[in-house]
Amino acid sequence: MVEPKAEQIRNERLYRGMGLTDAEYDCIVAQLGRLPNWVETGLFSVLWSEHCSYKSSRRYLKRFPTNGPQVLQGPGENAGVVDFGDGIGIAFKMESHNHPSAIEPYQGAATGVGGILRDIFTMGARPIAFLNSLRFGTLDEAHTRYLFANVVAGIGGYGNCVGIPTVAGEAVFDEVYRDNPLVNAMCVGVLPADGMVRGTASGVGNPVFVVGARTGRDGIHGATFASAEDPHEKERSAVQVGDPFFGKLLMEACLELIATGAVVGIQDMGAAGLTSSSAEMASRADGGIELYLDAVPVREDGMTPYEMMLSESQERMLVVMERGKEAVAEAIFAKWGLPIANIGRVTDDGRLRLWFRGECVADVPVSLLVDEAPVYDRPVAAPAALPGREVALPETFPAPETALRELLGHPSVADKRWIYRQYDTTVKAATRVGPGGDAAVLRVPGTNRLLALCCDGNGRYVYLNPRKGGAMAVAEAARNIVCAGGQPLAITNCLNFGNPEKPEIMYQFAEATAGMSEACLALNTPVVSGNVSFYNESRSADIHPTPVIGMVGVIEDERYVTPNAFQQADHAVVLLGVEDDSLDGSLYWKTLAGQPAGDAPAFDLAAEVNLQNLVHRLIREGRVVSAHDVSDGGLAVTLAELCIGGGMGVVVEAPAGAADLSASQASLRAAGWLFSEAPSRICLEVRPTDVAEVLAAAAEAGVPARQIGWTGGSRLVVRTTCEDWVNVPVAELAQVYQDALPNRMQVPVTPGA
Amino acid sequence: MKWAVVVFPGSNCDDDAVQAVQSFGDEVHKVWHQERDLSLYDAIILPGGFSYGDYLRCGAIARFSPVMQGVREAAAEGKLVIGICNGFQVLTESGLLPGALLRNDHLQFRCELVDLTVHNVNTPFTAAYTEGQTVKIPIAHGEGRYVADEETLRTLERERRIVFTYRRNPNGSALDIAGILNERGNVLGMMPHPERAVADWMGSADGRALFASMRRCAKEAIHVG
Numbered sequence: 001m002v003e004p005k006a007e008q009i010r011n012e013r014l015y016r017g018m019g020l021t022d023a024e025y026d027c028i029v030a031q032l033g034r035l036p037n038w039v040e041t042g043l044f045s046v047l048w049s050e051h052c053s054y055k056s057s058r059r060y061l062k063r064f065p066t067n068g069p070q071v072l073q074g075p076g077e078n079a080g081v082v083d084f085g086d087g088i089g090i091a092f093k094m095e096s097h098n099h100p101s102a103i104e105p106y107q108g109a110a111t112g113v114g115g116i117l118r119d120i121f122t123m124g125a126r127p128i129a130f131l132n133s134l135r136f137g138t139l140d141e142a143h144t145r146y147l148f149a150n151v152v153a154g155i156g157g158y159g160n161c162v163g164i165p166t167v168a169g170e171a172v173f174d175e176v177y178r179d180n181p182l183v184n185a186m187c188v189g190v191l192p193a194d195g196m197v198r199g200t201a202s203g204v205g206n207p208v209f210v211v212g213a214r215t216g217r218d219g220i221h222g223a224t225f226a227s228a229e230d231p232h233e234k235e236r237s238a239v240q241v242g243d244p245f246f247g248k249l250l251m252e253a254c255l256e257l258i259a260t261g262a263v264v265g266i267q268d269m270g271a272a273g274l275t276s277s278s279a280e281m282a283s284r285a286d287g288g289i290e291l292y293l294d295a296v297p298v299r300e301d302g303m304t305p306y307e308m309m310l311s312e313s314q315e316r317m318l319v320v321m322e323r324g325k326e327a328v329a330e331a332i333f334a335k336w337g338l339p340i341a342n343i344g345r346v347t348d349d350g351r352l353r354l355w356f357r358g359e360c361v362a363d364v365p366v367s368l369l370v371d372e373a374p375v376y377d378r379p380v381a382a383p384a385a386l387p388g389r390e391v392a393l394p395e396t397f398p399a400p401e402t403a404l405r406e407l408l409g410h411p412s413v414a415d416k417r418w419i420y421r422q423y424d425t426t427v428k429a430a431t432r433v434g435p436g437g438d439a440a441v442l443r444v445p446g447t448n449r450l451l452a453l454c455c456d457g458n459g460r461y462v463y464l465n466p467r468k469g470g471a472m473a474v475a476e477a478a479r480n481i482v483c484a485g486g487q488p489l490a491i492t493n494c495l496n497f498g499n500p501e502k503p504e505i506m507y508q509f510a511e512a513t514a515g516m517s518e519a520c521l522a523l524n525t526p527v528v529s530g531n532v533s534f535y536n537e538s539r540s541a542d543i544h545p546t547p548v549i550g551m552v553g554v555i556e557d558e559r560y561v562t563p564n565a566f567q568q569a570d571h572a573v574v575l576l577g578v579e580d581d582s583l584d585g586s587l588y589w590k591t592l593a594g595q596p597a598g599d600a601p602a603f604d605l606a607a608e609v610n611l612q613n614l615v616h617r618l619i620r621e622g623r624v625v626s627a628h629d630v631s632d633g634g635l636a637v638t639l640a641e642l643c644i645g646g647g648m649g650v651v652v653e654a655p656a657g658a659a660d661l662s663a664s665q666a667s668l669r670a671a672g673w674l675f676s677e678a679p680s681r682i683c684l685e686v687r688p689t690d691v692a693e694v695l696a697a698a699a700e701a702g703v704p705a706r707q708i709g710w711t712g713g714s715r716l717v718v719r720t721t722c723e724d725w726v727n728v729p730v731a732e733l734a735q736v737y738q739d740a741l742p743n744r745m746q747v748p749v750t751p752g753a
Numbered sequence: 754m755k756w757a758v759v760v761f762p763g764s765n766c767d768d769d770a771v772q773a774v775q776s777f778g779d780e781v782h783k784v785w786h787q788e789r790d791l792s793l794y795d796a797i798i799l800p801g802g803f804s805y806g807d808y809l810r811c812g813a814i815a816r817f818s819p820v821m822q823g824v825r826e827a828a829a830e831g832k833l834v835i836g837i838c839n840g841f842q843v844l845t846e847s848g849l850l851p852g853a854l855l856r857n858d859h860l861q862f863r864c865e866l867v868d869l870t871v872h873n874v875n876t877p878f879t880a881a882y883t884e885g886q887t888v889k890i891p892i893a894h895g896e897g898r899y900v901a902d903e904e905t906l907r908t909l910e911r912e913r914r915i916v917f918t919y920r921r922n923p924n925g926s927a928l929d930i931a932g933i934l935n936e937r938g939n940v941l942g943m944m945p946h947p948e949r950a951v952a953d954w955m956g957s958a959d960g961r962a963l964f965a966s967m968r969r970c971a972k973e974a975i976h977v978g
Contacts, residue, residue: 153861153862160895243806248762421863424864427769427893427949429772432954558954
């Protein structure tokens with residue numbers, strides 16, 4: 001193919017096909033002082049895409065709190081890093097792979113894992129854990145089951161092979177994600193606190209290497225594609241194919257290379273491949289870079305500079321070495337059997353200059369590509385009416401036991417073993433608490449401290465009330481870290497939203513990020529890395545706004561690790577937090593109404609902080625035997641999970657209502673008490689001798705608290721003075737909880753299993 | 754006692770095996786797949802992972818790697834060789850153990866703590882267990898379904914070379930087989946990961962007895978076979 005000439009690109013507006021608007025193209029022409037050629041237009045189109053430039057979100061992201069004594073590296077690098085103590089840094093980041101996963105679920109998910117893995121070891125960190133956050137439609141549809149099964153297989157396929165355990169995650173099933181599933185992958189690594197490597201191309205004359213896989217024609221324009229509506233209309237060829245074996249070798253080789261100290265800068269070739277890695281590395285050094293594209297190892301003959309620059313072939317890195325240390329890199333990559341090629345050098349003229357067959361095929365200012373990418377202040381408009389508020393309360397209520405069974409069997413609540421038994425959760429032999437805990441807990445070499453990890457989001461709350469929902473997502477993640485025995489340190493996030501060109505979507509984004517900021521400040525968990533995924537919509541239906549929080553915390557000592565299952569009979573069960581009976585935003589009401597209903601649950605940030613501080617303190621005082629917070633499905637589900645996990649019953653006394661309630665009012669009150677999702681509540685298992693101390697400490701901290709029952713027996717019983725709301729064998733609930741996903745996925749049952 | 758943990762490109766349980774052995778205070782070295790000489794070592798571990806990406810078939814390429822010459826020689830000398838997970842696959846592909854390991858019957862990867870029965874405690878790998886003991890050891894594999902022809906299975910049974918079986922078969926293995934010995938009794942292949950069950954915090958420490966058995970055997974310089 002003959003590449004169009006610069007004039008033709010302008011006259012026929014060919015740039016539009018690459019995703020550039022007329023205004024953006026005109027801006028490029030004005031800044032360059034000439035028409036960009038085909039290759040240059042391609043460079044701008046990917047770096048100025050929403051995916052790479054964050055042009056719609058940047059002004060909001062700047063408002064996140066990003067500082068704190070624990071922050072070693074905030075946003076702007078390949079991953080954030082926090083100080084874990086004892087000279088250890090924890091690098092972590094989360095990234096979305098929603099659009100590729102909608103088209104090609106196995107490879108979409110696998111390459112999401114591979115990409116985030118490279119972001120972590122690029123920092124010089126040894127990856128030690130994966131987490132993931134998933135959203136799909138409802139499992140009654142065959143296509144959704146296909147997407148779900150293959151995304152899970154893809155995550156496992158990559159993670160298992162590279163030998164890094166997948167230790168925690170979440171999965172939510174709601175019809176709004178039917179055509180646009182969310183696949184967010186998080187990776188966590190450890191590094192010496194003073195041994196961080198950055199993605200910087202500095203030192204004029206230093207050589208630039210491309211290492212790892214050869215460059216092919218796959219994934220060209222993947223970044224642009226991720227920034228477009230309705231990926232179903234796009235081509236599958238824009239989805240890359242991962243090779244985890246290659247990824248594993250690349251990780252080992254890069255970590256070995258970094259350990260030599262001869263690496264100046266290193267960066268993953270993710271979205272926009274060679275273009276973004278070279279331009280961003282030059283930009284961070286305020287310098288330039290010159291590449292000789294004839295030297296790039298390619299998979300097939302006849303690849304053009306345009307194709308090489310825009311390819312998103314997986315498992316590649318760009319490395320800037322100290323001049324004179326070329327042989328060090330070459331020897332290490334030869335040992336691992338990986339291609340390595342010296343393709344360019346660092347300059348100081350601030351330009352990205354590309355050479356091919358003796359000709360200069362592109363010559364543009366780095367700052368124009370990276371730093372001067374357009375920033376949009378997109379129109380923001382609150383919707384005329386907030387959703388959910390008009391939904392009427394149900395007139396009749398299912399029996400509480402029936403409702404509890406239904407919630408426990410809801411795929412969003414049910415046991416996720418069907419998912420995580422497909423992940424290697426114990427490789428590296430450091431998993432202290434794996435999937436199923438409120439947070440995962442890992443041992444970390446070289447310290448007695450343990451690492452607590454979780455990820456959480458709740459699109460339904462954010463949809464009903466973006467500001468409150470955004471804050472609640474951060475609070476829930478922190479609560480989970482605290483329940484596991486930890487102190488929250490910092491967060492990463494994936495902000496999954498609809499089309500930013502719609503003012504009501506930008507309203508959701510602006511409000512949700514503001515809510516997140518408030519919670520991050522209150523809980524002292526700055527944002528150190530993150531990712532924005534817009535255009536999560538299909539056929540004009542936007543997903544629920546779904547910020548997903550990935551949180552890292554520290555557990556000071558093994559003895560503070562706290563389970564989320566009842567441990568012993570005849571222990572007291574103490575509920576910290578209000579005994580709420582509002583159904584606002586609950587899964588219970590949503591299931592009955594067929595849509596999210598009411599406001600998001602009532603939430604008070606100050607109360608949340610008090611609660612978390614109290615539980616953190618009680619755990620350190622050794623007064624908490626087990627702990628589990630109230631979330632999806634309400635208090636009844638929390639109690640059921642504590643019972644199922646512990647293989648033990650509980651008898652709980654609910655407060656009697658007023659005697660003069662009508663039957664319907666009484667049903668509503670029971671439903672509210674059992675299924676309200678009011679946050680900032682934690683159930684504690686406490687030894688009888690510690691109850692008075694726990695209640696006194698709660699009173700002192702201003703946290704409502706009541707001993708609601710006793711562990712023991714084999715039934716989950718919730719009763720008032722006049723009736724039993726729930727009285728059911730735990731074994732029955734366990735079966736509903738454990739069978740829900742396997743039954744829906746109709747997996748062949750293994751003999752005897 | 755000196756242990757070798759073989760590292761193929763794509764091995765990923767090598768560090769775990771090293772740690773497990775070190776927890777006994779023993780000396781252990783990682784040996785890169787391009788080395789041939791394993792004569793310095795008393796026992797050899799082929800760890801789990803995805804050697805050479807498990808392309809073609811699991812373990813199929815690893816069998817050609819230079820280090821396997823050293824493994825064969827060590828086995829021939831009666832030294833202890835244990836292949837765990839991918840290591841088991843490498844041993845069957847190399848012909849050091851009979852049979853083959855195929856895709857799990859449910860076609861999914863499966864990672865969980867499983868119950869195993871120990872069948873023969875008169876082996877260098879199981880002497881510290883008790884006959885018929887149930888032990889908890891995790892599995893993590895997609896291709897762990899042991900198959901062999903009828904005659905081989907009968908021979909394995911008759912010669913008491915089926916050392917571990919699953920209490921609840923997780924993958925469709927013939928005769929619930931989780932681990933088998935070679936004829937001489939000095940080469941063990943098993944799909945479960947004893948190196949991930951060497952401390953209570955891991956959920957089980959039942960794997961310790963396996964390493965303890967091997968140490969006892971090697972220290973007493975018992976020549977196997």
